[in-house]
Amino acid sequence: MVAEQAAVGSARERVLEAAERVVTEVGAARLTLDAVSHAAGVSKGGLLYHFPSKESLLTALAQxxxxxxxxxxxxxxxxxxxxxxxxxxxxxxxxxxxxxxxxxxxxxxxxxxxxxxxxxxxxxxxxxxxxxxxxxxxxxxxxxxxxxxxxxxxxxxxxxxxxxxxxxxxxxxxxxxxxxxxxxxx
Amino acid sequence: MVAEQAAVGSARERVLEAAERVVTEVGAARLTLDAVSHAAGVSKGGLLYHFPSKESLLTALAQxxxxxxxxxxxxxxxxxxxxxxxxxxxxxxxxxxxxxxxxxxxxxxxxxxxxxxxxxxxxxxxxxxxxxxxxxxxxxxxxxxxxxxxxxxxxxxxxxxxxxxxxxxxxxxxxxxxxxxxxxxx
DNA sequence: TTTACCTTACCGTCCAGCCGGTACAGTCCC
DNA sequence: GGGACTGTACCGGCTGGACGGTAAGGTAAA
The missing domain is CATH 1.10.357 (Tetracycline Repressor; domain 2)
Known part of the structure; x- marks a missing residue:
């Protein structure tokens, strides 16, 4: 279970941090938008507002x-x-x-x-x-x-x-x- | 405990080779049972006969x-x-x-x-x-x-x-x- | 007839992406 | 100042397709 985190920093940054947490804790195969958005404390819609696709999230993660x-x-x-x-x-x-x-x-x-x-x-x-x-x-x-x-x-x-x-x-x-x-x- | 003979061209071996091909050609995320079975020239049911789950296929691949x-x-x-x-x-x-x-x-x-x-x-x-x-x-x-x-x-x-x-x-x-x-x- | 091997058809779940909203902060015009 | 409008940020339900796995049956050799 990935714990939710208090709102700190911009939403975009929070999402990226959450994605890192998710991928380390539950593995790459379970890196879903739902899991990341939940861990970041935003809705999936909110996540998709900042990263219009999963690919864009992954690209940002690599960067x-x-x-x-x-x-x-x-x-x-x-x-x-x-x-x-x-x-x-x-x-x-x-x-x-x-x-x-x-x-x-x-x-x-x-x-x-x-x-x-x-x-x-x-x-x-x-x-x-x-x-x-x-x-x-x-x-x-x-x-x-x-x-x-x-x-x-x-x-x-x-x-x-x-x-x-x-x-x-x-x-x-x-x-x-x-x-x-x-x-x-x- | 006589190990299954790795006869060249056996379905089991063909599946493992196909899995390697798939993963190198289309990436880990698209390593699906459908893709592997198709590449190996067997049906998905046939694949699952030899490897009862995806996990067992991956384990065999690692081994x-x-x-x-x-x-x-x-x-x-x-x-x-x-x-x-x-x-x-x-x-x-x-x-x-x-x-x-x-x-x-x-x-x-x-x-x-x-x-x-x-x-x-x-x-x-x-x-x-x-x-x-x-x-x-x-x-x-x-x-x-x-x-x-x-x-x-x-x-x-x-x-x-x-x-x-x-x-x-x-x-x-x-x-x-x-x-x-x-x-x-x- | 049994066993090994393989097939097609199907099922239930999961998930990316979509979409119709809400809230709110400007800003422009009157 | 207040109403109309616009853009930004975000919400969460929904859906269609993909995917792992099951089931029932078929065939050929032993």
Missing amino acids: RYVDSMQGCIDTAKGSLEDQNGRDLKACILGILGSDPRLKAMGAVLLATAANDLTLLEVIRERVAEHTRELAASGGNFARAAVVMLAIDGLKMRESLRISAFTPEQRETIVKELLTLADEAYR | RYVDSMQGCIDTAKGSLEDQNGRDLKACILGILGSDPRLKAMGAVLLATAANDLTLLEVIRERVAEHTRELAASGGNFARAAVVMLAIDGLKMRESLRISAFTPEQRETIVKELLTLADEAYR
């Missing part, structure tokens, strides 16, 4: 996820002094950090992809941009790419709740990623 | 994927001489190789997860076992884990068709993974 991730990376970047591989390290700390905005990331990705693979276009573009930046960053491309891919892999496992690392193991892995990032830009 | 992956790894392992980090290298070559059985991997994972997150149990167990083996293998755990995670990340990106690497870049990444695997077991 929100991309924005959140960028936000987390930027925050992490701000806390790092200017150094070699700063961007890559910001990705490690930003994406694998504990920011609650990225908690639902995998589920959102899942719900989006499950409903329509073409909705991943937003994410595809972001990945392409990251890849270009990586190639242009002047470091060891292959090593930096491995670090990025490992970040993805870990985040994915954790989002699908199939990760089997202990907290200690996870910590050594993050440290190893930071070391590898260092080496890539030495 | 088939786990088996395929293990098969690919074993094949790759056979082609490697006994050396340090042989298992890890077999994962790199097996999973990131060109075996068609793993083509639909991500889509299958997606379809399974989208319909019911608990169906990932089979995969969760496999990941846990791999993690245990990695921890017991005597190499540099963190580094080996990073390699495994990067394999996952790359495979996932490719399955969702959001990867943006050129073939040349991909090749250098695979080489880098092999190098890192070497280092982890030196």
